Amino acid sequence: MVVATDVDKVSILGKESIHCGFHLIPYIANTVITTLPSSTYVLITDTNVGSFHLSAFESEFDQTVSKLPEKGRSRFLSFVIPPGETSKSREGKASIEDFLLLHRCTRDTVILALGGGVIGDLVGFVAATFMRGVRFVQIPTTLLAMVDSSVGGKTAIDTPLGKNLIGAFWQPEYIFIDASFLETLPAREFSNGMAEVVKTAAIWNEDEFTALESRSASLFSAIQTPSTNFAGRTKTTRSAAQKLLLSIIVGSISVKAHIVTVDERETGLRNLVNFGHTIGHAIEAVLTPSMLHGECVSVGMILEAEVARSMGVFGQVGVGRLTRCLKAYNLPVSLTDPRITTLPASKLLTVERLLDIMKVDKKNSGTQKKIVILNRIGKTYEEKATNVSDEIIAKILSDAARVVPGIPTKNPVRMATPGSKSISNRVLLLAALGSGTCRLKNLLHSDDTQVMMSALMDLKGASFSWEDGGETLVVKGGGGSLFVPPSGKEIYLGNAGTAARFLTTVCTLVQPSADSSAKATVITGNARMKQRPIGPLVTALRANGTVIDYLEGEGCLPLSIAPDGLKGGRIQLAASVSSQYVSSILLCAPYAAEPVTLELTGGQVISQPYIDMTIAMMRTFGVEVVREKDADGKLLDVYSIPKTTYKNPEAYNIESDASSATYPLAIAAITGTTCTIENIGSESLQGDARFAKEVLERMGCVVVQTATETTVTGPPKGQLKAPGYIDMEPMTDAFLTASVLAAVSTGPGSVEGNVTRIQGIANQRVKECNRIQAMIDQLAKFGIETKELDDGLEIYGKPIPELKENVSVHCYDDHRVAMAFSVLASVVRGTILEEKRCVEKTWPNWWDDLENKIGIKVEGVDLAGTVESTASPSGTVSKDPSASVVVLGMRGSGKSFIGEMAASALAWPFIDADVYFAEKHQTGVREFVHKHGWTAFRAAETEILKELLVTYPSGHILSLGGGIVETPEAREHLKEYAKKGPVVHIVREIDEVVKYLGEETARPAYGEPVTDVFRRREPWFTECCNYEFVNYTGVLTASINGYASTPVEQNGGDYIPSRTSSVRGEVSRFFGHITGHKPNLAPNLAADKRSYFLSLTYPDVTPALPYIEELTTGVDAVELRVDLLRSPKDVGSLNSYIPPAAYVAEQVAALRKKTSLPIVFTARTVSQGGSFPDTDEKAAFELFNLALRLGVEYVDVEISWSEKQIKNLSARKGNSQIITSWHDWSGKMKWNSIEVKDKYDSAARLGDVVKIVGKATCLEDNFALYEFVSRMRARPNPKPFIAINMGIEGQMSRILNSSFSPVTHPLVPSRAAPGQLSFVQIQTALHLIGQLPTRRFFIFGHPIAHSMSPTLHNTGFEALGLPYKYEVLETADVGEEIKFAIASPDFGGASVTIPFKLDIIPLLDALSPEAEAIGAVNTVIPRARNGSHILYGDNTDWLGIRECIRTRLPSSILKPEAALIIGAGGTSRAAIYALQNLGVPRIYLFNRTRSSAQALVDAFPNAHIELVDELGKWPDNGPAPSVIISTVPASATSTDSSTEGLYLPSTIFAPEGGVVIDMAYKPAMTPLLTLAASTPSRKKWNSVKGVEVLLEQGYRQFELWTGRQCPKKVVSQKVWEKYNA
C-alpha cells in the first residue's frame, strides 16, 4: 500500500524533480522504483546519517522491491563511508567506485546519495563518471544540502590544492527534500544551512526575509521538537512550525531552481547566489575546518553588506536587519565573534591575507575583485556581481581606521544623525509594555537596540516586524505580560549598559512560564558588562521585596531575578551613579502591584535631563508621573507613578541622537566650517542638544538653533578658544567631544593657560570604560597635558601643529572615545582609531558618513599587519655590516676587554672614549671631574659621543663609559644610532663589578653605592642598546670553567680552553653575528644538506655543560627549550611557566661559554605541546626580543601568536632568523589537507625557516608528509622546512626530514617530543635505507705507518655513526694506486702528507685559494659541481696553526705585534699564511739556509716577512715575537750552543709571554718546548705540541669531508692514547 504523503514539487530545468515534504522514505522508495526502473539501486551515505536513517531505507526498499516480480527483481545495496570533508576526495571517490565494480553494477544502476553536501557532491561526481554516467537521486539530510548543494547539479571532490577543484555538472533525476531529517541534525549544522537560506532571501525576496527575521524561534522549534507518528507527512498532520519550515525551504529552493534554470552553467545571474561568498570564502579558507561554510558566509554577508553601505548603495537599516537576522540563527556576524577569536587560526585573518585569497575567485575578471552588492533587502545592485576596488574591501576588513585630515569637502554639511539611543531604548520598552500596535520611525539600528529587542522577544514581551524596507518597526505590545525564558537560556546583553539597567527592573515583572521548568530569569553580559555597576538598582529592588541574586561578582551582572512581580509602594533609590536606574524603575512602575512612589536618595541626582526625558515619553504613552514638591513649591526628588498600562500611540518618530550630533558639529568647529544637524533643536528631549549653545558657542563658534535644527560654524582653524570652566552635568556623554576640542583650544580669548575645566561628569568613570581616564591617557599620546578632578578633568590646549602626529588611539571598545578622537584626527595627521567597530553601538555607519556625508576621507588600517617603526628595543633593523659597533656598560663590566677582543676579531680599530677624552681635553677623566664637576663632565662626554659617531660611523669599535646613559641627550643619540648599527651593553654580575672596582682607580668614584648606580642605569641601558653581551665571570661559570687551568697532560693530553679563550671564541661569534661579518648560522640548513639540532630539555642547562660536546656530536645547532627552564626557586613547577628573563639570559650565556653552535630559542606553548602559557603573548615576545638582544641565532615563534607581533619581531631580527612553527598534537591534522597548506603558507610568509609538526597514527602519515614536503620544495625559492610527525609511528619522518631535525641524545634526561631519535640513530637508519652510502678515506704519503690520522678520523666517524672508513695508503709515489683510489665511486676524501703535498696537485680539478697561496694540498675532497664530480684540493695545516695561536694566546696579549717562524720548509708556508690571516704585522723568519728563506719571502709578497740572522736579535730593533713556530725536526734543534743542531737561546722568549708551537710530533716535549717551560718569564708562555696542531687541522679536515663538527673530545682522547702508547 502506498502511504498517503503530501509533497510540494518545485520545477528545475523544466522538470518537476524536486519533491519536498516530511517523512518521505516510503514515498521515495516507491517513486524511485516505479519511475526509475533498474537492476540495482545503491544507496550511499555516511556513518552519522546511516546510524539514524539507513535501516528505514533498507526495509522500505526491500519491501517495495519484494513486491516486484521475482524474475529480474532489482537489488538494493548500501555503502556507508566515514563522514566529513576528508571523504570528499579522490580516495573517497575510488572507494565508492570499487564498491560498485565489485558488486558488478552496470550502466542502469541508480545511485541514491543520502546525506549532507559531502555525500551529495561526492556521490554525484561518482554518478557523473561511473560507466560514463549513471542516473542518481539526491536525498539531502542537512539544511545546507537541501537548499543549496543538492540543487543545481554541481558535483565535485576536493584535492589537497583546494576544494571542489575536480567535478562535473550532473543533474539528479530527483531531489527528495525530507525536512524531518532535520530533526536529527545538530543545531550548529542547522544554523549553517540557515546562512544560505537567509542569503537567498536577502538577494531575492524581501517577504521571505521578513518571515525569517521574525520567525526564528518557530523555525528552531520545528526541528527541535521531534514529530511523532510521522506528523507532517500529510498536510492535515503538519504543525504550524512544520509548515513554516517547509515553506522557507521550498522558498529558498525555488529561488535557486529558478536561477539554475535561467543560468545552468553559472555565467551571470547564478553569480548572485554568491552574495557573502567572496569575503566568506576567504575567511573560510583560513578558518576551515573549525568554522563551517555557512558561518563564514554569514560573516562574509555582513562585511559585503558593509562594502555596499560604504559605496553608498545600501543603507544601515539593511545592514542592521541582516545582522539581526543572522544573529537570530546563532550565526556569527563579525570576525570578532568569540567563536572566531578563540581559534588560533584567527590570528591569520589579516587584511592582506584575505585580499590575497580573494584574488583567486571564479567571479573575478583579471585582478578586479567582484562582490554581489545589495541595494536593499531582497534586491541586488546589479544582476551580477559588481566590481569593487581592493581599497574599499581593505577598509571594511580592517580593524582600525585612519582619518585623513582636511577640510570637509561637503562643507556646508547638512545631515541627520541616527535615532537617539536613549529614546530608541525607552520607546522600545514602552511600546513593548504597552497595549496595541505602535509604528516606530528612525529607530537606531545598533547593538543596544538589537539587544533590547532580542531580550524582549526572549521574554515573550512583544513581537516585532518591519515595514517600508525596514525603515519602520512595528511593535505589537504585550501589555506587560512577560515570561521566564526556558531554563538554560540566559539573556545576553553584551556591553549594552542601557539595556542592562532597564531590563533588570523589567525582569521583576516577569511571570513564571507554564511550560518551563525555569525558576528565574538570568541576565548577563560580556566581560566589561560584568564590571559595570548595577548595585544601587538591585538594592532598591531587593528592598522592595524582589529576590535578585548576583551570580558572579557582587554589584554586577549576571543576575538571577525571581519571577515574583514588582511589589511597588515606596521605593528608595540612590541615584547619584546613574539616572538609568531611575528611568528603569519609572518605566516599569505602572506595572507594579501597588502604585509606586519613587524616592531618590544620596544627595545629588545625576543627569536629571534623562529622567525628564523618561517622564516626557511615559506621558506620550499615557502615563502621568508626578514629581512632588515641598511646602514652598520646590521640586523634590520624589516621583509618584499610578498603577496602569501604557497605551501605544499609533506611531512614534524617534528624535536623532544629540550625543552623536556633537561629532559632526565639533568637526565644523575644529575645521572652521559649517554643519547643520536636522532633527535636533532647542525643543529636544535630550540634554546633549545643549552642547552647541553651551559649549561650542563659548569656544568661539557661531551657533544658530531653531526648535528642530542646529547649525554650527567654527572660527578659522586653530582659533577655538579655551573657555575655562564648563559644567557638563546636563550633557555628560558630550564631554569627550568637548575634551578633544579643548586639546586644540588656544585661540584669542582663551582663558589663561588655555585651560578647559570640565566638571559634573563623575558618572563617566563607570560607562563603557572609565572615560575620564581614557581621555587623559589618549590625549597624552598627542602630547596634551591634563589633570584629573573628582568630577571631571582639566585640559591644557596646544596649537594644532604642536600635537604629536601618527598617534594610535586605543578606543576601549567605547564608541564615544572613537568618534570623539576622529574629530581630533580631522586636524592631526596620521591618527589611527583602533577598534573602529566600536562605533556600531550608536552610529554603525559613522565611518561611511564621515567620508560620504561630511567629506573627510577614512582609510582602513590593518593593525595586525602594521610593523612598528619605533626605535627597536632589540636586534637592529640595519643590515649594514660596516656600521661601527658601540659598546657600553657599567664601569668594571669588562667593556674595554670585550671591546678590544671584538676589535681584534673583526680586525677593526678600537676607540676607548676615555682615552679619546683625555687626548682631547689634555686631562684625565678623574681630574676633569675634580676641576669642573660632574655636570660639565657629562656635557663633555656627550659631545665626545656625538663626535665619535660622526667621525667613525663605520668600521670601528667605540667603547663608552657607563655614565653616558645618565643624560637624556646622550640617550637620544644612542637610540638614534641603534636604528642604524649595533649598540651593545656589556653585562656582568654586579658583585663581580663591585669586587673589580675595589681595585680600580683610574675613574672617579661614584660617590654612591655601585649597586644603586647600576639599578638606576639598568633601564637606560635597556632603552639605548639593541644588544646585550653577557660577560658573566663569577658563580655561574665557575662550575663550567673550574678546570680551566688544568695542564694539558692531566686531561688525557687534551687541550682545555681557558676562560679567556672561551670568551674570545664567544666574542668573535657574537660580534661576527650581530655585525653580519660572519653570521653564526648553520651552513647545512641553507645548503639543503641534512641538518640537526639537539633539544636541551633541562630546567637548568649548566649541569649538562661539561658534556655539551658529546651531546652535540654531529648536530648543527642546539635548541634551548626556554619553556622547560625553571629558575632555582620554581624547580618543582609543572604547570605552564614563564621563566624570568634574567634567568634565561644567564642560561644562554652559560651555554655560549661552552658551545659556539647556533642556538634555537624555543618557548613552546601548552597547546602546542610545551609549557609556556598560551595566553601570555606579551611575555613570550619579551623573551623573543631578549633572545635577539643576546644575539641568539634562531628564534622559534609559533604562528598562533599574532601576526603583528611576529612581523615586529622579524623587523628586529638583524642577522638572526625566525623559525615559524605550528604543532598539532591532536593527530587530526592531515598533511594533504588545505589546513596544512595554509599553515605552511603563513609560516613561510612570516619566517625564514618553516616548521610544521603533526602526529602520525600510522606509517602512511609519513608518506603524506613526505609528499607534502616534496611539493613545497618544488616551489620557487623554498624556505628550509622542518616537517615532522610526532609519535612512534612518526619516527620515519624524523629520519627523512632534512632541515634541522630535532634530535635527542642518550644523555639527555627527557625527550623534547615523543619519537625523537638521536643523531647517531638517524645516521644508522639513513645508511640502512640507502640514503647514506659507505665511503672510503685515505692518507697518502710515506712513511705513514704510524700516522695518527686513521685514529683521528675513524674515531670521529664512529662517534657520529657514519658508515665511513679511513685507511692508510702508503705508496712510493703518486702513482696508479692513488689514482685508482681517488677515482673510485666510494672515495670520500684523503689526507695528503709529506712528501706528496705538491705531487698530488696535478690530479686535482680545483684548489682552494688557501691551497693556492700556500702552494700545497693536504686535503682532497670530492665535490659535486654542475652535475659531475670533481676533486678539490684544500689545505688545513694553516687552520690548525691559526686555531692553536688563537686559542692558546695568553689573554694579556690581545693581538701579537710580531711572530717568529723557525725553518723554511713546506710547513712554514702554512705558518706564514696563518699569521698573515691573523693580521700579525711583522713576521720574523729564521732559517739556516738563507736562500730558501728568501724564496719564501718572495712567495708571499704581501706579508711583512723579515729575515732573522740570529735568534733573539730582532730586525730593526723590532718588538720581540709573542708567537713562535718551529717547523724544523726536533732532532735538528738544541738548547746547548756547543752541540751540532740549531741552537735555541732562551732570549727568544720575551718576558711578556706568548705562545710557542713546535710542529714536530716526536718527542712530545721538544727542546724548544722544554726551553719555554724552563725559561723564567714575567708572563706565561703557552706551549703547543705538534700533535695538537695535527689534531686541530684534522678537525677541519673532518668538517670539510662530513660537513659536521668533529667530536673533538673523544677524538683527541683516542689520539693521545695512541700517541702515548
Ligand SMILES: NC(=O)c1ccc[n+]([C@@H]2O[C@H](COP(=O)([O-])OP(=O)(O)OC[C@H]3O[C@@H](n4cnc5c(N)ncnc54)[C@H](O)[C@@H]3O)[C@@H](O)[C@H]2O)c1
Ligand atoms: N554542489 C554545490 O553546489 C554545493 C553548494 C554548497 C556546498 N557544497 C558542499 O557541501 C559540503 C558541505 O555540506 P554539509 O554542510 O551538508 O556538510 P556534511 O555533508 O559534512 O554534513 C555535516 C555533518 O552533519 C552530519 N549529518 C548530515 N545530515 C544529518 C542528519 N540529518 N542528522 C544527523 N547528522 C547529519 C554529517 O554526517 C556531517 O557530520 C561541502 O563539501 C561543500 O563544498 C556544495
